[in-house]
Amino acid sequence: MKPSIWRYVKTPKLMKLMKSLDGAQEITSAYVDEAIERLEKEAKEGVVRPESEQSVLEKLLKIDKKVATVMAMDMLMAGVDTTSSTFTAALLCLAKNPEKQAILREEVMKVLPEKDSEFTEASMKNVPYLRACIKESQRIYPLVIGNGRFLNRDSVLSGYQVPAGTCVSMVPLSLLSSEEHFPKAAEFLPERWIRNATDSNGQCPANDLKLKIPFVFLPFGFGPRMCVGKRIVDMELELGIARLIRNFSIEFNHPTENAFRVPP
Template identity: 45%
Template sequence: MISLNSARSVAIFGGPVRSLRSTSALAQAQITEESRPYNEIPRPNTFKFMRAFMPGGEFQDASVTEYTSIMRKRYGDIFIMPGMFGRKDWVTTFSTKDIETVFRNEGIWPHREGLDSIVYFRQHVRPDVYGEVQGLVAAQNETWGKLRSALNPIFMQPRGLRMYYEPLSNINNEFIERIKEIRDPKTLEVPDNFTDEISRMIFESLALVSFDRQLGLIRNNRDNPDAMTLFQTTRDIFRLTFELDFQPSMWKVISTPTYRKMKRTLNASLDVAMKMLRENQEALEKRRAAGEKINSNSMLERLMAIDPKVAVIMGLDILFAGVDATSTLLSAVLLCLSKHPDKQLKLREELLRIMPTKDTLLNEDTMKDMPYLRAVIKETLRYYPNGLGTMRTCQNDVTLSGYTVPKGTTVLVGSNVLMKDSTFYPRPDEFLPERWLRDPETGKKMQVSPFTFLPFGFGPRMCIGKRVVDLEMETTVAKLIRNFHVEFHRDASRPFKTMFVMEPAIDFPFKFIDVDQ
């Protein structure tokens, strides 16, 4: 079991602790008699809000971004999203000052409301597996701090990812061959269900990181039963979570069909993950017995050294959090580049300098000097924001938009919506990767308004998989655009919808034209 002392946790976050304490005191000082009481924060009637999600209601089938945007127009930058059926009220804010206040007062152990349906499963349905190791999704307070401190060196340091450049490059090569197999020989367009192919490739890449093995879902073993179970369940969990934890649901009161499906889905993915890890360990023992040298620097081996349960939980969480979100991001990058061929050409010119041949091996050295590639990905994250934002539970009383918000209140910060707001981003409806680069004449970068670009969150509890996603996206986009010119000839006026996270709303039969060089 994990045994890390509190001193280590404090040491890792030693810098932020000082500033957080000072801003916490400042926030406390802001709460004066002039602050308006919590019960005056605008809010809809609870019953009417619940009715809006039912058949015929204005929010039926609406995404979280759509219905919160409507409420923002109706109530302003701060309002209460009513809780029901066991879920607490959420204060929702789109104010940059409020967002900063929330993050500056989160402490060294930020409290984020977990996805209750998953937390309940881990604590009450399968305590035999999870026990005291709830994972970063469910853990809170010092338990979370100790686990995060143990995981940070594995996930947040670039050197831990070096070993994956070559195998990820090989997976991308396999994906390129798959594109050539399935595209129409005359039109060069891939089938309408190409997003499934993208998801298979992303799953294959993340499974390599999670379980130290390639599963063959791209070409070699597309019907691998264990891999298909993991592939499908990780995608289903996202949709079920939205229904159970973001829309009104009675699963906390009675066992609903949706929650029972969630329970079956979580059990199936857990069983396969444990089986795969057992197989990995058995194979490793045979290799050790045969005198083979074992690479102990992989993420899986380092997680196993902490605790085998941690390895299972983090492996599943990487897939759960990463497959759909990263697949959609790749679709968005390809869409942006296909609709802006001048930007695609500029990116390819950069890639040709770094990758003189199509089979140039990607490694840490070749990936260093690709600023435009990173700007393209960053601008895509802004242009198509993935979800509404994130949540935090107030660690103490704070003032948000002039209202006193008491300790223990859940705050939903809508930071992602601000990335399309002209107040913060000039020409927000234009795809401009250049906005993230230094001006060639002045040498200065665009000044981004603080707390408006937080696609991976902020502070100690920011997304731990950021570097894994960066590596996956950079290698994949580099390989694809080096090999193909990408076009898209369908209506793309509303290509995505945001439920829990952003997901495709249309098919993406991209046209892949071979690059001659």
Template identity: 55%
Template sequence: MAMEWQRARPFCELPRDGVFNFLRKFLPGGRYYNLDSTQLVMAMKEEYGNIYKVPGMMGRPDTVVTHHPDDFERVLRNEGIWPIRPSSATLRYHRSKLRAEFYEGVEGTIATQGEQWSSFRSVVNPILMQPKNIKMYQKKIAEVNQEFVNRIRLIRNPETLEMPDDFEEYLQRWMLESVAVVALDKQLGLLRDDSENYEDALKLFSALTDFFTLTFDLEYRPSLWRIVATPKFKRLMKALDDIQCITWKHTTEAIVKLEVERQQGINRTEREQSVLEKLLKIDKKIATVMAMDLLMSGVDTTGSLAVGVLLCLAKNPEAQEKLRKEVKRVLPQKDGDFTTDALNNIPYLRACLKETLRVYPLALGNIRMPQNDIVLSGFRVPKGTVVSMISATLLQSERHYPQPKVYLPERWMRHGKEDKQQKSETAVCVGAAKASNPFIYLPFGVGPRACLGRRISDLEIELGIARLVRNFHIEFNHPTEKVFKGMLINMPNVPLKFKFVDIE
């Protein structure tokens, strides 16, 4: 390492712009004006190359941006036992400064670092990362999905069978209902018109959308919020207040319900206790903040993934039909129940989800602060430097994926699990379709800071897509250019006028 460090070019030689010239590009008429997150990183890559330095300004430090997968590996192998992910500064301000009296130092996993992050994660990991604790929700989430299928039949145009322009709202309802089953230990009834929780839900949808859009504006574009409370900053703080207030209301209701059950002598075994109940027994504040984090990270993200899967299946009818045959084996009746081991027998569905995240990645990549001096792409990068690893630009590159423009779920199938009737030439194609580097495709992160809600997301999306494919032939007869807009995550950017045709 010492020899490599000596041979490497100094940090100051990284391609970069001066602060004022860089700022000017974000103004009207400038190169970066009004670009979304994906367009922004593509424009910067074109201008500066595969590695460059974004100048620090307005209280924000310099950031090294790299598009090279070998750099990703070096950074992630130098993250230490307490990886520092220096993002979500606005959320950290809300929890540690603005509403410190509420959080009392218990600030979750999204915006915390070091020992504070580790102590919280060590409490919730054994509960949220164990498959048996999440699988207990299979039946309840399956019921939510059946309600969504019924709702689709009610709201689609009876002649064209297409969804209305506001179908995205129904998708949000579906996802919030699914997450609430785990995070709040209750169904909110959002897929029914008479839900008493609908007003809260609308407020929460608006707050979550503001969280993703405003966080991008404040943290990834030049902003004065660290110096003065800008209008967008105030809107974001209001959105975070709403999320806090609504979550606290429903968590408190769950606590009261559990206390009443305890007084009535109702005692569930460890296996029967919900995630929320287990967390409440440890600490009421931890349970509340964890519920908040699950809602913030699980509604829009899983919703965007669902849209991506539906688009890929609609545009690739052969893959959709192959998936339907697989689902029919574990769900013979359209409105039947999944067996307890159904999700262990749907390898092609999981391959479809993985391929969707390659075609429509949810985020640009990962961000870390290396704990040691490191050499990236031949440049010295001192420890403690913020490094942004952009993988989204590589996922459809011929340099890293054979046939990158082809939707090919088979590339993710393990040997021996492909359809036995698959042609040999396709099998050869599949074997050669893997990524050139394992650090390119990390949609849920990696290491100690990998996504805490992944198992919940997997359960929701697998059960949901299986139910939809079993009930409907899915079409999307509209252009798909710019179907997503890059914010903190990629979010739908067009009316989601899917066509759902009943399967006989």
């Protein structure tokens, strides 16, 4: 964003950053190499799984080993802190709103009637309130500040002629807490993401709470460049939160004004 001294001088902080990145690469490479060795061993033993049961890594290996390795490393590195932070935000919202947690638990109990009930594809299609809770937590505690894209052709944005090749940043942080786009924005209201629902008092139709401009809420981006791990993240969040809510009551008896902070 501006001239940086590290382009010319290897400062201590730069060296510390490079060491951290090298460490992350070594760890992820070890896991990826281990998985590749396991798949190659299975291939030699004649183990053949149908394509529907093959992992992303397994499918990519058939095309290009280098691409498969880079993609697997990228998904491991990009999906750890992001998913865990989103997971934590959802649990925090549910802890702060026990009445919403109770509604969610009632829904989850229907798909997981027993403590050790297994998830099935059919059962996880019937959890609209769970998905609504996750979306609402992403609105209240957004993980990323926005999206950036380079225009591939000349465009007109808000009356301005913007040439191709320009980087356009979309930063909706203030919009996510705006009453104009999200009525009762300060409240945790999963009902705004459900059709024909009402608020906690049974008075405010969900249609009055709904987002009028869908492009305000893009936690995973949009289009061909959207987050490649979206479906994996959705599954992890839904299964993890459902299992916790099914078996535990979530509480957080501490101040939450600055629940999340960026490390220095």
